[in-house]
Amino acid sequence: MRIVIAEDAAVIREGLVQLLADRGLEVVAAVADAEALLAAVDEHRPDVVIADIRMPPTHRDEGLVAAVELRRRHPGLGVLLFSQYIETRYTDRLLADGPAGIGYLLKDRVLDVDEFVAALHRIAEGGTALDPQVVSQLLGSRSGLGALTARELQTLELMAEGLTNTAIARRMDITQRAVEKHVAAIFTKLRLERGEDEHRRILAVLHYLRGSNGAQS
Template sequence: MRVVLAEDSVLLASGLELLLNSQGFEVAATVTDAPGLLAAVRDHEPDVALVDVRLPPTFRDEGIRAAVQARHDHPGLPVLVLSQYVEQEYASRLLADTRGGIGYLLKDRVSRVAEFTDALRRVATGGTAMDPEVIAQLLAHGDPVDALTAREREVLALMAEGHDNATIARRLVVTDNAVHKHVGNVFHKLGLSVGDSGHRRVRAVLAYLRRQGTTPTPPRPPAPPGRLP
């Protein structure tokens, strides 16, 4: 599985490259800025792009904008974004295009190697991998979500992380039938078709929540060069 990595921190980029190579991935290219990412995606046609939200020169949103542009130039390109913080505006921007695998993880998830590599593989194969913290903040806004019960919100959050019904049932210690019922209720209350299946339904929910309008967090000051965003 070929990966293009966009990360300006030399230390983190080296660590990620070693980690990915040890886990059976092939790092086709490692770049440090947005133009480099676009060129690497064009030249190497990777299975997935792993992108830092903040890249030079301003360390604000170059990475996410480059990821969006890469998906525009190469429809369906799987992208997993890494961020130091939950950036609702950036997450919403990425979720606007629901074609192909998509993921948004906080950088501290990388230390959980099995979870991180599973998320990367899931995104590369067209799935979804959303950090629970990102989901929690997205679910905190929007009137339609207020209609969900506490259990339905739990189910929706686990769906958004990319889990199937069987996994959700195990996590919540309920039956598969109970999860199926909760999923149906979620889609009914959010006005979404229950005919959607797999990760497509997850992206539909996230896109719907994005359209309801999330409240962007105030922009943080640019990070000094060489520091994590």
């Protein structure tokens, strides 16, 4: 996997480079601002970008703006955004073209190296990796999802984190068959037409995130 990192804090940036190299991943560029990020991706064509949301010069949303532009320029590029804080107001912009290949983690999630690397692989393969704390905050307002039961909402929350049915079964301490029933009910109640289950899974997550975020604004 080829990766470009954009992080203005030198210690974090260099630590990420070393951490990923130790896991056999190739960091083709590590830069400190959004302009350099755009240039690095155009030059190296990585599989995944890891970018801080807040970068120079204003430290507001430069990383997010660059990520949106990079997804426009390079369809299919995986993007993992970092933040020190939960910033759910960015969710709609991040997911405008769908959640496939998108991640949003809090920076302290890097401390669990296995989880962090697994999230990168999931994003590179077109999956989703959302921080559980971000998902939990979105769950606080869940417009349009009132038809789902508590267990179905919990299942959808874990789907939004990017977990497979097997992983969801372990987290909820239920059988995989029970998870499959919850997922099927979610598809039905959200009126997602039959088709590829992976496609419907992405649509369900997008519905959940957009509905939750819309209720907060």
